[in-house]
Amino acid sequence: MSFRIIVLAKQVPDTRNVGKDAMKADGTVNRAALPAIFNPEDLNALELALRIKDQRKDCEVIILTMGPFRAAEIIREAMYRGADRGYLITDRKFAGSDTLATSYAISLAVRKLEPYHLVISGRQAIDGDTAQVGPQTAEKLSLPQITYAEEITEVSEKHIVVKRRLERGIEVVKSPLPAAVTVHSSAPACRQRVAKLLMKYKHARTVTELQNETKDYTELYDQRPYLQIDEWTVDDLHADVTMLGLSGSPTKVKKIENVVFAHKDSKVLSASDEDINNLMKDLIDSHVIG
Amino acid sequence: MNNIFVYCELTEEKTIADVSLELLSKGRRLATELGVKLEAIVIGSDLKRIEDQVFPFGVDVVHVADDNRLFPYTTLPHASLVLHIFHHEKPEIAIFGATSIGRDLAPRIASALRCGLTADCTSLEIGDHFENKTQTEYKNLLYQIRPAFGGNIIATIINPETRPQMATVREGVMKKEVLDPKYKGQVKKVNASAVLRDEDFMVQIIERHMEASKINIKNAQVIIAGGYGVGSRENFQLLYDLADVLGAQVGASRAAVDAGFSEHERQIGQTGVTVRPKLYIACGISGAVQHRAGMDQSAQIISINTDPNAPINHIADYTIIGSITDVIPKMIRYYKANSK
Numbered sequence: 001m002s003f004r005i006i007v008l009a010k011q012v013p014d015t016r017n018v019g020k021d022a023m024k025a026d027g028t029v030n031r032a033a034l035p036a037i038f039n040p041e042d043l044n045a046l047e048l049a050l051r052i053k054d055q056r057k058d059c060e061v062i063i064l065t066m067g068p069f070r071a072a073e074i075i076r077e078a079m080y081r082g083a084d085r086g087y088l089i090t091d092r093k094f095a096g097s098d099t100l101a102t103s104y105a106i107s108l109a110v111r112k113l114e115p116y117h118l119v120i121s122g123r124q125a126i127d128g129d130t131a132q133v134g135p136q137t138a139e140k141l142s143l144p145q146i147t148y149a150e151e152i153t154e155v156s157e158k159h160i161v162v163k164r165r166l167e168r169g170i171e172v173v174k175s176p177l178p179a180a181v182t183v184h185s186s187a188p189a190c191r192q193r194v195a196k197l198l199m200k201y202k203h204a205r206t207v208t209e210l211q212n213e214t215k216d217y218t219e220l221y222d223q224r225p226y227l228q229i230d231e232w233t234v235d236d237l238h239a240d241v242t243m244l245g246l247s248g249s250p251t252k253v254k255k256i257e258n259v260v261f262a263h264k265d266s267k268v269l270s271a272s273d274e275d276i277n278n279l280m281k282d283l284i285d286s287h288v289i290g
Numbered sequence: 291m292n293n294i295f296v297y298c299e300l301t302e303e304k305t306i307a308d309v310s311l312e313l314l315s316k317g318r319r320l321a322t323e324l325g326v327k328l329e330a331i332v333i334g335s336d337l338k339r340i341e342d343q344v345f346p347f348g349v350d351v352v353h354v355a356d357d358n359r360l361f362p363y364t365t366l367p368h369a370s371l372v373l374h375i376f377h378h379e380k381p382e383i384a385i386f387g388a389t390s391i392g393r394d395l396a397p398r399i400a401s402a403l404r405c406g407l408t409a410d411c412t413s414l415e416i417g418d419h420f421e422n423k424t425q426t427e428y429k430n431l432l433y434q435i436r437p438a439f440g441g442n443i444i445a446t447i448i449n450p451e452t453r454p455q456m457a458t459v460r461e462g463v464m465k466k467e468v469l470d471p472k473y474k475g476q477v478k479k480v481n482a483s484a485v486l487r488d489e490d491f492m493v494q495i496i497e498r499h500m501e502a503s504k505i506n507i508k509n510a511q512v513i514i515a516g517g518y519g520v521g522s523r524e525n526f527q528l529l530y531d532l533a534d535v536l537g538a539q540v541g542a543s544r545a546a547v548d549a550g551f552s553e554h555e556r557q558i559g560q561t562g563v564t565v566r567p568k569l570y571i572a573c574g575i576s577g578a579v580q581h582r583a584g585m586d587q588s589a590q591i592i593s594i595n596t597d598p599n600a601p602i603n604h605i606a607d608y609t610i611i612g613s614i615t616d617v618i619p620k621m622i623r624y625y626k627a628n629s630k
Contacts, residue, residue, distance in 0.1 A: 015439050103401060127439060130409040131393045135365075136401035144493045145365055147394045161496070166390040167509070168302075171362075172497035179493075250406030250452040254419060254433065257444040266593075266603055271612025273620060279592070279608060280624040287412050287435060287444055288569050288590060289512060289536050290629045 003059045003157070005049045006113055008106060008121035008137070009042035009078065011071040015126050038074045041122025043190035045183040049120055050082045050191065052155050060084050062116075064109055066094060066102065072206045075229055079201040080193040085226065087113075088206055091233040093241055098249035099128075103136035105244060108237040110141060118160065119180040123148055131182070138180035146175055148184040206231050257286070291430070292382040293327040293351075294320055295454065297372060298344065299391050300334045300361065302500050306343045309387035309461035316414060316464040317385055318348035323416050324430055326382060327351060331375060333368050333482075335361040341477050348469035350476065353379075357482040359491060362498060363391050367482075367490040369398045374485045376403065381454040383432050385414070388458035400456050406449030407456040408434035412463055412511075419448055426450075432457065437568065460511065462537035465629075507539040507556060512569045515541035515558055515585070518549055519574025519595065520614060526551045528618045529573055535622050541565065543581045559584035573614045577602025594618070 013034035046063070053059040063078040063086035065071050075086030089109050097105065110119055119141070124131035131147075138145035146162045153172070154161035164171045165184045203220060206229045210217055221227055234241060242248060269275040284290040296317045298310035314330060321328040327350035332340050337356040344352050355371045372395065376384070384399075386392035388410045400407035413435040419428040432455040434447040449455045507513060514529045514536070526546075533540045542552035544559055558565055559581040570588035575581060577593070577600055585591070586605055593606035594617050603609040610617055 013439075098406065099397070100401060100404065100406065128409075129438075130397075132397035132400070132407060132409060135394060135397035139369075139398045139401035145394070145398065146493065147365075148390060166500075167506070168390075169498065169500035171495055171499075173364075173493050174496050175493045250404070250449050251408060251434075251447050252406075252450060253445055254448045255446040257446075266606045266609050268598070268603075269608055269610045271610060271616050271620070276610070276617060276620045277624045279610070280621055281628065283569065284625070284629060287437070289538075289625070290413070 001058075001115065003052070003056050003155075004113065004116040005052060005059065005061050005118045005120060006110055006116050007042070007046050007049050007061060007063045007078065007083065008119065008133070009046065009063055009065045009074055010039045010122075010125045011036045011065065011067050011074045012039045012125050012127045013037075036070060036073070038077055039122055039125045041124060041183055041185050042074075043122075044185060044187040045120045045122050045181075046078055046081060046083065047188050047190040048149065048152050048181075048183055049118070051188075052118075052152065053082065055155070062086065062113060064106065064113070065089065066105060066109075069206065069208045072209060072229055076201060076204050077193075079204060080198045081191055082194065082197065086229055088229060088231045089237070090208075090231050093234045093245050096246035096249060097244055098251045099130055099132035099136055100250060101244050101248035103133050103140055104248065105237065105239060106133065106137050107140035108239055109232055110137070112232070112237070115178075117157075117177045119143065119178070120149075121180075121182055123182045123184050134180060134182035141180065143178055143180040144175050145180045145182070146173055147182045149181045150184050150187050152181070201227070203227050204229055291324055291326050292380050292453070293329050294324070294383040295329045295331060295376070295379070295381040295385070297384070297386045297392065297395065298330050298332045299363070299387055299389060300332070304334060304336055304361065306332070306340070307387065307389075307461075308466060309389055309392075309459075311344075311347055312461065312464040312466045313385045313387060313459060314344060314347040314349060315467040315469075316459070317383075318467075318469055320383065320414065320416060320432075321348075321350075324382070329353065329379070329381070331355075331372060333360050333371050333480075334363075335359075341475070345473050345475050346468045346471045348473055351478055352475060353478045353480055355480040355482040355485075357486075359486075360482060362495060363395075364491070364493055364495065365394055365398060366493065367486050368395055369402070370487075370490050371480060371482060371485055372399055373402055375480065376454065384454035384456045386456070386458045388460040392458045396456060396458050403452075403454070405452035405454060405456060406447070407458070408436055408447045409458050411436045411457045411459050412444075414457060414459070419450060421450060431455065462511065465537065507541050507558065507565060508563050510539035510565065511567050512536050512538035512571075513541045513558070513565055513567045513585075513588075514538050514571045514573065515543065515575060516546050516551060516573045516614075517543040517575030517581075518545035518551075519576065519597075520546060520551055521574070523551050525615060528614055532571075532618050532622055535625055538569075538571075541585075543575050543578075545578075546575075572602050572606070573618070575602050576600045577605070
């Protein structure tokens with residue numbers, strides 16, 4: 001049996017470049033309007049997985065992501081850096097899922113990949129910064145969780161030893177396997193793409209992507225079946241639809257307020273009581289302070 | 291309506307952490323508004339008389355699980371104990387610190403209970419909700435207010451159907467307020483060994499290096515930073531006064547550190563720490579490139595400077611032309627009079 005690592009990764013909108021049309025009327029994110037990137041801490045997680053693969057010949061790194069069709073981009077990106085294969089969880093019925101519904105869907109997909117040794121992901125995604133999906137997925141899979149990993153110092157068939165980065169120090173813990181690990185941004189940066197792997201996987205496509213290709217890939221895929229990226233829908237996961245999407249999400253967005261200062265032209269104020277009181281009032285009202 | 295619960299964390303010295311005392315203070319206000327009790331959970335070891343630390347904050351009931359296997363914190367036994375308490379007490383609201391511990395524990399609990407959790411709230415309020423789709427009216431929900439999307443929006447999140455309504459809040463966001471030094475509640479002992487199983491201890495800590503709380507400007511949400519223009523170490527005290535009131539941290543430019551106004555640990559910039567707070571108030575900082583490199587990603591920047599042409603003003607959202615000895619006391623006065 002190979003040593004199987006499942007890396008959970010998310011394609012995220014680059015929140016450093018948020019425009020006006022970033023949110024939809026229902027308060028959920030309009031992902032189509034934003035540049036999409038590989039969530040930074042998920043890249044740290046991929047690196048820790050690949051370091052185990054560097055040490056163990058029997059190691060297999062599988063990338064699992066949930067999102068719209070275009071999220072297949074990060075599966076390819078992971079393959080270019082050393083992941084062996086990937087799966088895309090995608091279905092309109094997942095739309096609007098909060099962290100609880102998301103972790104439910106991910107846990108079902110992880111179960112399809114049993115037997116595995118390690119589920120590893122970034123601590124949090126930059127679009128929500130909740131850091132909840134990792135621990136919630138661990139709970140759904142009844143796995144021990146090791147959050148904020150900075151380094152995996154020891155790996156055997158049965159155990160891992162992990163150095164954790166906490167607010168006020170470090171802690172080294174030993175956990176039996178299988179286990180779930182979330183990775184902190186202080187972990188090593190992910191290695192770059194490998195030219196050989198880029199050549200090998202550049203034609204990797206999901207079924208949906210193949211349907212949109214003008215070129216016929218049938219022959220190529222017969223020769224190189226590893227190019228196929230599988231898509232999993234609600235039906236493939238045998239998921240209970242009431243536990244997905246908006247209906248499966250106990251948290252609801254009641255209201256969204258935009259706090260973006262559209263452009264940085266500085267407002268110049270005097271030191272008068274009136275100017276300062278107005279400024280403080282704005283800061284309190286917009287929850288920046290208070 | 292059922293009660294409000296706060297999970298209390300312990301410091302390395304086994305006292306109740308500041309973040310938890312802040313949450314108890316907020317929890318007390320919410321409990322009073324809702325007409326319910328405030329309950330605290332303390333899980334650890336050597337907890338004799340720990341209740342004395344929480345009662346002054348208006349705690350009506352404190353659940354104490356005292357067992358030498360429960361300190362330092364590990365996820366599984368703490369999760370099992372909190373779940374055990376929640377199963378019996380059915381809280382209306384449960385609040386955790388948005389700390390290394392709270393952000394590890396709260397999601398595991400929320401998943402097990404299949405209830406909603408909002409991370410890193412900056413404000414918690416009580417309010418109603420009308421659901422158009424189902425024509426249902428919900429009274430007295432917890433509004434969980436948090437920045438999202440890299441701080442570009444403020445979202446108000448509610449959990450209409452599931453209980454407890456769970457939230458985490460960062461240290462320094464809520465104010466620590468003693469309700470009554472003589473306030474007395476009830477202690478409920480939790481028999482940890484009856485609840486816990488061997489599997490709860492499968493993750494072992496084999497090494498730990500913790501520092502007592504020290505200057506930590508890196509994760510601060512609000513930073514008051516001073517430069518050479520502050521003028522003296524004495525004037526720097528004004529920055530601390532404002533920081534205390536706002537729950538902020540004090541930072542400094544290299545020029546201020548070199549002049550001896552502030553310690554080196556507080557230096558922000560290329561050779562210091564890089565910070566990305568929600569609000570950066572630059573006091574008497576001219577804004578050399580090296581300094582801006584360490585703070586220009588701040589969500590909002592206010593510059594207080596006597597020089598209208600200081601380079602920092604170009605990246606500031608607001609520039610107040612004035613001296614800090616004039617402006618800062620005014621800010622403190624307004625905030626004290628008007629904060630919630």
